[in-house]
Amino acid sequence: MRQALILAASLLAGSVLPLMSGETPDPARDGIPRLGVNFLIPYDRTPNDPAKQRGTLRTFGETPKGLNSFLDNSTTSTIVGLLTSDSLCERSITVPDAWQSSLAESVVISDDWKTFTFSIRKGVQWQRPACASKPAYAWLDRDVPMTAKDIAFTIEVILNPQVDCPSLRNYYEDIEKVETPDDQTLIVRWKRKQYTNLDCSVDLSPTPRHIYACNRDGTPIPAERFGAAFNKHWFDEIHGVVGVGPYRLEIFEPDNRAIFVRNPSYWGVPLHFDRIEQNLLVKEPAARLVAFKNGQVHTYALTPLQYKSEVLDRAEPRFAAFNESDPKAGRKGELGWERIKDNAFYYLGWNLRRAPFDDKRVRQAMAHIFPKSRIIRDVYFGLGQSILADAHPDTPYYHRDLKPFRNDAKLARDLLTAAGWVDSDGDGLLDKTINGQKVKFSFTIKYYANSPEWDNALGIFRNELKKFGIECKPTPLEWKELLRVYEDKDFDAVTGGWQKGWDLDYYQTWHSSQAEVQSGSNHCGFKNARVDELAEKLRLIFPIPERIAICKEIQAILHEEQPYLFFRSAEAVVVWQNLPPAGSSDRERWLDGVVRGLDEYHPLMVWNSKYYVKDRRYWHLRN
Numbered sequence: 001m002r003q004a005l006i007l008a009a010s011l012l013a014g015s016v017l018p019l020m021s022g023e024t025p026d027p028a029r030d031g032i033p034r035l036g037v038n039f040l041i042p043y044d045r046t047p048n049d050p051a052k053q054r055g056t057l058r059t060f061g062e063t064p065k066g067l068n069s070f071l072d073n074s075t076t077s078t079i080v081g082l083l084t085s086d087s088l089c090e091r092s093i094t095v096p097d098a099w100q101s102s103l104a105e106s107v108v109i110s111d112d113w114k115t116f117t118f119s120i121r122k123g124v125q126w127q128r129p130a131c132a133s134k135p136a137y138a139w140l141d142r143d144v145p146m147t148a149k150d151i152a153f154t155i156e157v158i159l160n161p162q163v164d165c166p167s168l169r170n171y172y173e174d175i176e177k178v179e180t181p182d183d184q185t186l187i188v189r190w191k192r193k194q195y196t197n198l199d200c201s202v203d204l205s206p207t208p209r210h211i212y213a214c215n216r217d218g219t220p221i222p223a224e225r226f227g228a229a230f231n232k233h234w235f236d237e238i239h240g241v242v243g244v245g246p247y248r249l250e251i252f253e254p255d256n257r258a259i260f261v262r263n264p265s266y267w268g269v270p271l272h273f274d275r276i277e278q279n280l281l282v283k284e285p286a287a288r289l290v291a292f293k294n295g296q297v298h299t300y301a302l303t304p305l306q307y308k309s310e311v312l313d314r315a316e317p318r319f320a321a322f323n324e325s326d327p328k329a330g331r332k333g334e335l336g337w338e339r340i341k342d343n344a345f346y347y348l349g350w351n352l353r354r355a356p357f358d359d360k361r362v363r364q365a366m367a368h369i370f371p372k373s374r375i376i377r378d379v380y381f382g383l384g385q386s387i388l389a390d391a392h393p394d395t396p397y398y399h400r401d402l403k404p405f406r407n408d409a410k411l412a413r414d415l416l417t418a419a420g421w422v423d424s425d426g427d428g429l430l431d432k433t434i435n436g437q438k439v440k441f442s443f444t445i446k447y448y449a450n451s452p453e454w455d456n457a458l459g460i461f462r463n464e465l466k467k468f469g470i471e472c473k474p475t476p477l478e479w480k481e482l483l484r485v486y487e488d489k490d491f492d493a494v495t496g497g498w499q500k501g502w503d504l505d506y507y508q509t510w511h512s513s514q515a516e517v518q519s520g521s522n523h524c525g526f527k528n529a530r531v532d533e534l535a536e537k538l539r540l541i542f543p544i545p546e547r548i549a550i551c552k553e554i555q556a557i558l559h560e561e562q563p564y565l566f567f568r569s570a571e572a573v574v575v576w577q578n579l580p581p582a583g584s585s586d587r588e589r590w591l592d593g594v595v596r597g598l599d600e601y602h603p604l605m606v607w608n609s610k611y612y613v614k615d616r617r618y619w620h621l622r623n
Contacts, residue, residue, distance in 0.1 A: 067236060105121050117187050129241075129242045130249070160226060166520045174197075259276075272593075273619075306573075336595075347567050369412050385568060387567065398555075449476035486523045524564065578591065
C-alpha cells in the first residue's frame, strides 16, 4: 500500500547523508526531490563489512497467495520481491523523505513534475531462474542484461486492463507515455502534475520481460492474450522468481520453507548473509517461541501475550527485565528484545454492501460497543496506541481532534433502535424486517487464524455484543484464505491491517472507483462523493500544510461513516539471539549489529517490511 506519512521539513535539518568514498560532496544531491537536477544521494553501502559476509540468517515467514507481487497485494509477497530485486531508487532509511540511487544512477524531473528521465545503471544482470537447469527451460540458461525496457515493461503490465492488479493500476493510470530511447535511458511522462508521480516513478522495479512476455517454450505471447496469460503465468505456477537484487530464490516450498542464497552476479555491495532461510511450516506462536528460544531462528516478533509472559512476568530469564525508565534495557540479555513502533494499523472492517452494516448507525453502534481501550490494555498489554484514523498518531497528518465513540450502552441501543433493530419476538436477538422477511442480527467476522490476540479480542467483543442481542461468530482463516476473502469481498465483517508506505494517499483504499473491482483495496465497498473529490485533490496538492488539511477532512468523514472500526497502531516486540551463553562455540547462532539498525533507522521505518527486510545490512553473525 503506497499511501503513508511525510515528515515535516524541519526533521531534515542537519541530517548527515553519507557519500561513497572519494566522491565530491554535491549540495544538490541531498536526496530531496527538486526540478532540473539529479538530486539522488549517491549509492552507498559502506556499512556492509566484507569481513562479516557469511553464514545463514534463519527467520519465520508466511506463505503468500502467490509470489507475483502484481497479483498478490500483501507484505508476504513484497518481502520476496525485496530480497530478490531492487528498485530504480530507494528511500533513505534514516531520512525517508530523501532518495538515493540504486538501479538508476540519476533522475531529472522536468515539465513541472510531469517528466522523469532516468539514467539506468550499466552491468546489471538478471538472475538465472532455478528452472533453467531443466531441459524444457534451456532457453533461459543464459545471461540477460537488465535494461530500461524491463522497467517500461513493468508499467506496460500494470496498465494492461486484463492484468489483475487494480491496487497498483490506480496509481499509474495517468501515465501518458513511456520512452526508452536506448537501453540505459527511461523517460516516464505523466499527463498532469500530481504528488504521487514522484513515488510511483522512482520506486519502480524491473520485471523480467524475457520471461513474462514468453510462453513456457520461449515463444512470444501474443499481445491480445498477454493479460490472461500473465494472470496465470506458467512461471508463477512453478513458483519462479528472478530479480536483480542481492538474493535469488533457491527453494520455495509452500507452507514449508523458502531459501534465498546470495546472488553471485549482484551489481551492488552484498549484504552480510550468504543465505536467508524462512521457516514457513511453523505457524503457531507458541511453537515459534519455542523454536526461537532453542536457537532454531535468529529473530522473531513476540505476540503481546508472549511479551507479557516472557518479559514482563520474567518467565524467560534470558530476556532482560523491563525497565520503564530505560527503553533500551532489553538489549542487555542473552536474548535481546525491544519495543518497536510500526507504520501500520489494525481495524475491524464492515461490508457496506450487506445488511446490517449498510447502515451507518449500526456501524457507529459497533464503535460504541467495542471496548477498544480495555482490549489494548488487557489483550495487547499496552502495545500500540488507540486510533481513530489511518494515519500514524505520531505524525502531523493524524486528526487529533476527532472525538472517540465512547463505550456507552444507551447510545449504542438508541442507534440500533433508530436503524430498526429490535427484539420483536423476545428471543434475545435483535431482528429487523428486510424485503418482507424477518432477519436476525447475526454476523460472521473473519480473521487471521494464528493470532491469540484476535481470538481473545473478538471473544470479548462477542460477549459484549450478546448484551445487546447481537450474535457475532468469529471465524479464523489461514493467511492465504484471508487474502482471498479481502479480494472477493466475501465477508460480513473482517479484521485486517495495512502496512503503510511513506507518502499519504487515499485513492487506493477509499475511492468509489476501487470499491467493486476484483482484488481492489476498497474491500468494504465504501463510496462517498466528498471523499472521492478530496482523494483526487490530494494527488494534485504539493504544500504539506494543505495536504494535512485534506487528509484530516477525509479522516473526519471516515470517522463519521465508520467503514472501518479503526483499532490500534502497530507496535511489535522484536527479539533476537543476542549473546552466546558462556562456553558456546556456535558462532552462527548469534546476531550482531541489530541495535545499530534500531538506533539509526527512522523510528517509523524500523519495522516497516520494506526497510526491515532489505536493510539487514547492519546485521551479521558474530565472529
